[in-house]
Amino acid sequence: MSSKQEFTYPKIYLYRRIVQSKLFIDSNYAKHIDLDNISDEAFFSKFHFIRLFKNVYGKTPHQYLKAVRIENAKKLLKNGESVSEVCFLVGFDSLSSFSGLFKRMVGQSASTYAAIHKQNKALAAKTPLAFIPGCYAYQHGWSENSNFEETDL
Amino acid sequence: MITKMTVTNIHVIDQNSAYDFYVNKLGFNLVDDIPMGPDTRWLTVSPPDQPDLQLVLFPVKVSKMFPKETAETLISLIKQGIFGCGVLTCNDIFATYEELVAKGVEFIKPPSKEFYGTEALFKDDSGNYFSLQPLNNFGNENNI
Numbered sequence: 410m411s412s413k414q415e416f417t418y419p420k421i422y423l424y425r426r427i428v429q430s431k432l433f434i435d436s437n438y439a440k441h442i443d444l445d446n447i448s449d450e451a452f453f454s455k456f457h458f459i460r461l462f463k464n465v466y467g468k469t470p471h472q473y474l475k476a477v478r479i480e481n482a483k484k485l486l487k488n489g490e491s492v493s494e495v496c497f498l499v500g501f502d503s504l505s506s507f508s509g510l511f512k513r514m515v516g517q518s519a520s521t522y523a524a525i526h527k528q529n530k531a532l533a534a535k536t537p538l539a540f541i542p543g544c545y546a547y548q549h550g551w552s553e554n555s556n557f558e559e560t561d562l
Numbered sequence: 563m564i565t566k567m568t569v570t571n572i573h574v575i576d577q578n579s580a581y582d583f584y585v586n587k588l589g590f591n592l593v594d595d596i597p598m599g600p601d602t603r604w605l606t607v608s609p610p611d612q613p614d615l616q617l618v619l620f621p622v623k624v625s626k627m628f629p630k631e632t633a634e635t636l637i638s639l640i641k642q643g644i645f646g647c648g649v650l651t652c653n654d655i656f657a658t659y660e661e662l663v664a665k666g667v668e669f670i671k672p673p674s675k676e677f678y679g680t681e682a683l684f685k686d687d688s689g690n691y692f693s694l695q696p697l698n699n700f701g702n703e704n705n706i
Contacts, residue, residue: 418673418704419704420704420706425660428660428661429664431657431661432664461706464705466653466654484592533596537597537598540594540596541594541596541598541604545604545618548626549598549625549626550626551598
């Protein structure tokens with residue numbers, strides 16, 4: 410049907426610049442991001458940029474950057490990285506500011522979060538069927554004693 | 563009484579590709595990724611604001627559930643784009659459209675005003691399609 414080239418809507422040029430800024434944050438959250446530079450590159454004044462970004466995403470660019478960093482920290486902690494490694498991998502300079510923000514945004518400390526997921530991962534490896542609704546396991550022919558190879562008919 | 567939907571299926575052709583599409587392109591959160599034998603994973607994702615709904619990325623392949631003929635027919639129908647999997651809601655349809663296009667998602671229809679509100683249609687990596695609609699579908703959809 411319609412391609413991107415043919416399609417247009419009001420203020421499309423502003424939308425594209427705001428979305429590019431958001432994608433820049435998504436790709437570069439682990440680096441030192443200067444939000445002034447993003448607004449410059451997007452050809453906006455800083456305050457105009459912040460206002461438009463918030464209209465679209467419901468957060469200021471700085472709030473959004475913090476949220477992206479914490480979401481990525483959660484993924485790394487789930488994968489077994491240590492809290493101190495994760496802190497620097499997602500772009501924080503200080504362990505105390507990372508830990509404080511993590512607890513405020515997630516509702517539990519980074520170390521508690523990591524411990525819970527480590528425990529769940531071990532449980533999933535040991536007893537995978539505990540994580541799968543019984544009806545699915547039955548339909549697949551997965552059982553406690555099987556090696557989980559599907560049965561070909 | 564029934565209180566909510568907690569688990570539902572999206573039939574996919576390739577789980578690795580579906581993982582990339584739903585997690586890396588749509589931005590869904592991975593819930594479970596548990597190996598269940600050769601070439602099969604228990605793979606579930608959730609929309610970002612809906613952690614209590616698990617979408618099972620359910621592979622269609624010859625198995626106990628899908629005899630050969632059934633699997634082949636189902637794969638063919640999915641590839642043809644026969645199956646609509648539901649409505650996905652976003653805060654801003656134009657920003658979401660631009661982001662997904664930038665990530666290579668194929669749209670069947672860009673955001674368009676319909677009598678029932680603004681809607682776009684896009685396909686997943688298998689061929690399933692979704693309607694994309696803004697949260698407030700009868701308000702001012704353009705937030706800029």
